[in-house]
Amino acid sequence: MEGRISNAWRLTVNDKNFIKTALLSEIRIDGRKPFEYRKISIKFDRGDGSSEVQIGQTRVMGIVTAQLIQPYKDRPKEGTLSIFTEFSPMADPSFEPGRPGELAVELGRIIDRGLRESRAVDTESLCILAGKYVWAIRIDLHILDNGGNLVDAANIAALAALLTYLRPECSLGGEDGQEVIVHPPEIREPLPLTVHHLPIAITFGFFGNEGILLIDPTHNEEAVMGGRMTMTVNANGDICAIQKGGGEGVPQRVIMKCLQLATSKAASITKQIKDAVEAFNTERALRKIKRHPTSTGVDVRQKQNQ
């Protein structure tokens, strides 16, 4: 107990005042402008269906797995998508192991709504045998480091993992065609999921005095800000979800301004995700090509020097 109290992260009165004063001159403590995002890096180090996204100091890992289950009675021809979040205590001194706190549940709900309501993932293509067998896609999001703005990072991690996940191919067999044979990846090539569009979550922070607005808050800014809002939009300009959880009220024109900003940011982030996924897919395809020992292979040393 004593250790937990002494290890808690604290914000001084000086910092709170400084963050607010600096924002009045449009300066943020890490040198960004109010509507500038931190550097986003997307990595696929752990193979298909898993991604590690870093926005500044925030790190989230997303893992996609699938299982064959019986579909819901009212949707016999659709697969299911579910999101699980794990807020590891190593990410932040305030995260406790065990039951997810309010923040964890809210984060899971925002990402779930963004993907499910907008039908980003095609669930009908996940049906193998109507009424009997469908694929249940499970996305696990592990928060590794909390540097602020977990929602956006987790959302990108979920999308990147979904785009690189390959599910096993299966066919119907057995005497009456009612049995499902799941082919291992060595026998038949696994298939990617059908993702129609990418809903990107963009988080805004509000600071009451003077109506200051900023995008992608860091950890310190989150502790000081008066209200937050997350908008999930896609590159086409469709709104997939909006979440404003408590905090101070904002006028309507501010919300419309946020919408415009979110749409422009979503386009650039979508492009970044697509480029990263494509680079990974190319690399994965190259790995599968078996080269003749006599032909010239790729010189790894040269690549590193470049």
Add this chain to the structure above:
Amino acid sequence: MENKKSSSPASFIDSTVVPGDVVLDLSSMTNQTIKLGGGLRQDCDAIPAMKAGTLRFSKPNKYWVESSQKRYVPCVEDTVLAIVVDSKADNFLIDIKGPALAFLPVLAFEGGTRRNIPKFEVGTLLYLRVVKANFGMNPELSCTDANGKAAEFGPLKDGYMFETSTGLSRKLLSSPTCPVLEALGKKLSFEIAVGLNGRVWVNAASPDTIVVVANAIMNSESLSTAQQIIMVEHLLKNIQ
């Protein structure tokens, strides 16, 4: 070969040691009075290192191990930047980034009596000195120097505080002046307070000066002298 190394202390100075290395052997030394700083322990006649880091020596007889980490281990006579967590009848409870909360007696101020106890709200930043630091006990702090004078200790107003590693704090306090501070000081005017517990406070007239100084210091830990100067010039060009 190994035995020869452990019995000649000169070979370990300024080189990396790991816990367990016997850096000094008292029986083979002429001047038997030596001062041991952090990271060293006395085991009869041998002095093994307890922390991983670089062994340093300063004339005439002081040895210590220098290492850098995020956690702070309280040592007596260290100056630290601390945050008020709570106030009780006899002490303020203070967070110094150590393993336990520290106590600041309400009377440990210059001219402090029961009648003029200062009121610090939770979250106040203070510059204090460590008076007692024993293993397993809460450290004790003081707002005066050893003679009882205030001497710059006390609450810090305005400005911005950020956290660094303990190694970077020591580098910032070393003399001659750290290259990053010198390069920044040539172009900007700012006030700075460095706590050995890995906290730094900066204050300046305009917010963007504070932001530039804070970011320059945070980036400078792993850079060499020349790289630090280039980094500072780069940052200064962006704001001018």
